[in-house]
Amino acid sequence: MNKALSANKTTLAIGLITALFFLWGFALNLNPILIPHLKKACRLSDVQSAFIDSASYIAYFLLALPAGRFMYKYGYKGGILLGLLLFAAGAVLFYPAAATRSYLFFLCALFIIASGLTFLETAANSYITVLGDPAKGAYRLNLAQSFNGLAAFMAPLIGGRYILSGKALTASQEAGMSAGQLDDYLKAEASSVQLPFLIIALVVLSVAVLVWRTYLPEIKEEETGNANGSVLNEKNLLLGVGAQFFYVGAQVCISSFFIRFSQRVAGIEEVQAAYLLSAALLMFMVGRFAGTLLMRFMAPPRLLVIYSILVMLLLAVAISTTGITAVYALMAVEFFMSIMFPTIFALSVKDLGAKTKKGSSLVIMAIVGGAILPVVMGRVSDASNIQQAYIVPAICFIAVLYFGIKNIAVTKVELSASH
Template sequence: MSKPTNRFAVVLITALFFLWGFALNMNPILIPHLKKACQLSDVQSAFIDSASYIAYFLMAIPAGLFMKRYGYKAGITLGLLLFAGGAFLFYPAADSLQFSLFLIALFVIASGLTLLETAANPYITVLGDPETGTQRLNFAQSFNGLAAFLAPLAGGQFILSGKNLSVADKQAMSADQLQAYLKEEASSVQVPFLLIGGFVLLVALLISRTPLPIISDEDDSPSASQESILTEKNLITGVIAQFFYVGAQVCVSSFFIRFVSQAANITEKPAAKLLSIALLAFMVGRFFGTFLMRFIAPPRLLALYSLLNIGLLAIAVTGHGQVPVYALIGVEFFMSIMFPTIFALSIRGLGSKTKLGSSLVIMAIAGGAFFPVIMGRVSDLTTMQTAYLVPACCFLPILYFAVKNFTVKNVTLTASH
């Protein structure tokens, strides 16, 4: 492959990191928006996250099998087609005001993202000099962070209307007026998701026409040793920690706008901008945390950050005015290093079982489908502010995992979410 083609391939694969980061970070916008447009409870709105993150659990193995048979390039192309198809489904979902259709659309999108995430990491490392593979991976992951920052800004600007009718306002409307209001709210997702779907299709076309290297997956792990993967206690503890971490991360981000509206009486558009700032803090925190690991062993930093997040969430639950908002922004900052650190510590020392172990840790992303529903239920029974006790509890298993790994001095961070 020639150097210019190689550079173009790097640009395309890096775009995938941006695309899935943008898609996943639209959920915190969709949760308050569809709650309003489809007249949902908090627990019902939490199924927006469930539809997305359960796809990672259900599709991880099928995605791997598909790529094993047809190759990574075919997997990327299929992933992009599913992504685009799910985005286009938002149009009829908004027309019909059927929440179930929105959930199907989100599941289809996330199924495509599963294929993209499975393929993008190995691809970016082989597109060029092997010695700079990790550098390219980290560079590509920075675009994932950029997308996390931009998604709430774009969603807040083009999807959220800023109109929040009280129960009394709705009761004062006629049935036709209420239906017109709900249709107007729902329709605001149509053009943005049509544009997203069109752009993703363009990337799929470019990928299909771009020469990419063939990555061979060598079966370097004897089946006998694979059967004993569940005996790896550190791995299993790490999978559990990752399950709770992703649950905490999704809970904190997805209900951020609802929390800010209740706790600080800030309307949804300014709240979306605050969420963008919080996700920017997450991105900055990852760079700062990586720097700190030169001086503090990763497990000890993970334990410290877990304790800080428990304390900050306690402030978020009990505080008043702007203080809880600042506390949540702090939580985003201190969550930043957790996914890659837990990932690296979990698969440390697995040898020939590393690939299977990595798959189990990735499947733990299903925590993002489970805990938001619990949090939504707690919110319906109490308040959204009280419901932030759920992610606070999630940091306890992470703290335990970190303490169990205190003897580890250093790890290589290569995964992010």
């Protein structure tokens, strides 16, 4: 009876933590909506609007280690609760930011939201890998990350419907408006984020209350090795941090430049290219569920190796061909990228024991690759063209492939030792 009760509590905990993956996935994937929206409402240049993504990725870099230290002292539940409260606070701040139409205020609100997401990701990604059978840690993480993929698909659709107005002034229209009329128009544009983000804040606070009132087992990781030793001595963890840095950077590169790529190689107009991007993100979500199923029959490191090779081959097709074939190849990349983040994460922190929380922080810090590598790709594009610039993410997947191969070798050694 006690075992059944314990199993039920663990199942409830896994379900609740899985819901967190959807929440932060939804928040992060509103950025592609906020970039054009705030560019218009706050009258920004392209460079200024790019800081919307920067505010998120910098938060991950700066706060991942403090998040790990916080969890080491107060546990996974404490980290999750603080993350949810920061998330809700940042969402509430969108209301005064919109009222004042201050871009700096918006960036501060985004940074606070991303700070909360950093705590959530640092806690939830590692917590779900140790919440249950350790051998199925990668499987559980991929299943939870599938709901993150669902959020990635839904956020642009919902955000586009309730935030974007579809009204853009031409230069002649703006010139024909009085200062008061223009100010009213800009205020109306800015205010469209107020209600959606207040709703987000209420939902997040409701989840925080639910987490607070729900029993979440605090996992005490086994003291393997020197628990007080530096995580920098863990070679596989460091390989995972590198792989995650290059993977996240490649993922952002591939998605961010997709529309421009489609225009260049196939002459697809902007709106149609956006629909194709939504379809690609749907493939990403489907890939998460399919990959989770495949992990019942194939070891995660082996699947990571196979998918890395397929991604590089598809990017080679996208770079070397033209027309719709190149676009379809790039869309297919999203499917095979789907399992990479959670698999790299789970393999990186596997067997860290009491160092798991600290190791998780380093892997989350690697998300800063999404702020750095797109700039590199942009420079390559300026020097050549956007299609040739896709060699940047193609090279990034070499690091992912190498990490997968090393972990296949580790798995073989473990199996030999067990026999």
